[in-house]
Amino acid sequence: MGVLNDSEYQDLAALRDDQDRHQHGWATDTCGIDLRAVDRFVQIGLCEMADADTLLQLRPGPSQWAARLTPEGHDTLVYLPARRSNTPSPRPRHPGPEATREVQLRPKALEAVRLYLALESDLRQPPAHGLDDAVHAAQRADTGSGWLLHLTEPQVDSVAYALWLEARAHSVGPANRFARECGSKYKPRSRSS
Structure with a gap:
């Protein structure tokens, strides 16, 4: 996969x-x-x-x-061409919500999440409420090249989904790293017809 x-x-x-x-x-x-x-x-x-x-x-x-x-299949068709054309990051809409968990993302993972946010209106599984604000409020980590975000659990799940889409379009590395470091990995649910 x-x-x-x-x-x-x-x-x-x-x-x-x-x-x-x-x-x-x-x-x-x-x-x-x-x-x-x-x-x-x-x-x-x-x-x-x-x-x-x-x-x-x-x-x-x-x-x-x-x-x-599936909705994931639809979203993959939206995400992949946008990823390949390097669609710019979205603009924040309003101040950030209360945070519940600190998560560190490397630049490539943050780039994938920004692309996911930019595609929000075309997706079947849009980002969790407030994820755009949390991304806008991200701060550089004291060491390394990572970015610190404060996310609710639904936002963490949205990041995992964005990185799952990234794995279909470009690289599995960010999704695997996020699963290891944050304990969150997106898995499509099985559907019956």
Whole structure:
């Protein structure tokens, strides 16, 4: 489970486009994507497969398989091109909330969180309330190149999700480091159709 390459990104986008074309909201085996690619997307939480009952209901059909993007899959399609084009950081909107936990982020991780915040209006799983303020209020650590943030637990979870998206688009290092140092790692929840 790592960075999506261009071919995988195109397959994921094709799944989204095919599911959008169908009234039933599922991409089917007629979309031209290899089932192995779909299985990989399912394993990393980017899409879900239809069960047997759902397959029987799809028209025209019956299809051999059907899949649709999860919110994480949608957000990956939003995040990855923005990451590659180096979208600028968002501007803060208002003063920061009360903090409950101090977290240190390295510059690359903070950059990923800023990109996640900049994409807020396009995401299915937007940042926790006040995360933008906490990022704006971040201060340099006394030693090293890290930044100190004061975050609520929902904000810590949002940072973990931002770094999970970063792992799909660019590098798994920030997500792994955050999991080790802060004990927080995003895992897509399993969904049934």
